[in-house]
Amino acid sequence: MQCPHYDAGRCRSCTLIEIARPEQVRDKQAHVAELLADHDDVSWLPAVVGPESGFRNKAKMVVTGTVEEPVLGIVGPPGPFAGQSVDLTDCGLYPPALQAAFGPLAELVTRARLQPYDLSPAPAGSRRKVTQRDAARRGELKHVLVTLSPDGELMVRLVLRSTEAVARIRKHLPWLHERLPGLAVLSVNVQPAHAAVLEGEQEIVLTERATLPMRLDGVTLHLRPQSFFQTNTGVAEALYRQARRWIDEIDPATLWDLYCGVGGFALHAAAPGRSVTGIEISAEAVASATTTAAELATLPPDAVVGSRDADWWRRAMADVRFAAGDATGFALGSGDDPELVVVNPPRRGIGTDLARRLEASAVQHVLYSSCRASTLARDLADMPSLRPRRAVLLDMFPQTSHYEVLVLLSRE
Secondary structure, eight states: OOOHHHHHTSOOOOTTTTSOHHHHHHHHHHHHHHHTTTOTTOEEOOOBOOOSSSOBSEEEEEEEEOSSSEEEEEEOOSSTTTTOEEEOTTOTTSOHHHHHHHHHHHHHHHHTTOOBOOOOOOOTTOOOOOOHHHHHTSOSEEEEEEEEOTTSOEEEEEEESSSTTHHHHHHTHHHHHHHOTTEEEEEEEEOOSSSSOSOOSEEEEOSSOOOEEEEETTEEEEEOTTOOOOSBHHHHHHHHHHHHHHHHHHOOSEEEEETOTTTHHHHHHOOTTOEEEEEESOHHHHHHHHHHHHHHHTOOTTOEETTEEHHHHHHHGGGEEEEESOHHHHHHHOSOOOSEEEEOOOTTOSHHHHHHHHHTSOOOEEEEEESOHHHHHHHHHTOTTEEEEEEEEEOOSTTSSOOEEEEEEEEO
16 A cells, blocks of 8 residues: 655654554564464464455544645644644545545535644643643644544534534534535534643534434344444444354353453344343443334334344344443442353453453353453453463554454363
8 A cells, every 4th residue: 555645754643654564463473373372273264355455444633734724634743744744635545435525524614613722732841731721722622533434424523622612513504515515414522731642521412314314234233323333334344243243153142241242242142032231331332223223123024234134133123132331340340140241342452350250150151352452462361261362363454454354262
């Protein structure tokens, strides 16, 4: 992949861009194999590899420049472009449909008079504190976050310092719908702190629709503004498909999906007669998962989703539930053990407490989806009775050293 921004030194996010893609994948496979070297009986499937460019479904754009000439992209990395505004609206990681949205969104900044937030720190060596008056001069618009669905619809989130501009944005919503016919959801996120925090707790949805449908492998997940979703739709679809195959082979009667997010694993794992419980700390994500489950449970009689008819889905959803809560707390507080547990934790892994709870349980299988193999290896050390049997590397993040790995553990 060739990138003019990388070549010029304006952006260094794609740290492996100078390495051929096959070599990137081989190095990642070697890395995870080394981390799991103590488990030499793992059966590895071929790595899942999608396109090396145009794969991202989400853009997180810092907004700099001025009201008249806003810049959507990043603040330049250390070097000649340090601290400068870098326009990344033509970034090769974004598909054309996502790139096409940036022009109208930049025009919205001008039309709604959204002053870009000034990220500049106090001068080096300065003892000046950022006062309330200083903050008032620093502008409003911090980030523009855009998510693209497989069907070409968009969710746009404007991260602002306050609600001051909400009425102006709402005024221009009809115009934005004309310029972006695929706009499904527009929201304002309020992040008042002068800190390196992407978003705040308050979300104000300005459109009639509040969720973005993400159709994956026959299941349409409903994504709310503050819900997490994988950035690579094609590889995420392969991840859920592989998980469902392994789960259906085991055919557990009971299953927990811990760190369930918007329900991707739980809903793909559901089947008639199977009890599925999804636990997620984010109430927004749980609301998304619950919406999808209710939709599948009430399909029209002649509907077919994936290869399953409406009656199959109705029976599959009969014993699926989602709840907001801490995954570790839920597991520690439960007196019952399911046959299979799915865990899809953040980069920090599941941690010692949950790993030891699973080790001491009657759980026969754990399906571990990890975005950081070093914490996966650490967690496996706390679950010696649950041995890795099958695994697959998924190149979710081309041009970087990051990847996803799905591992099926079974009790000895």
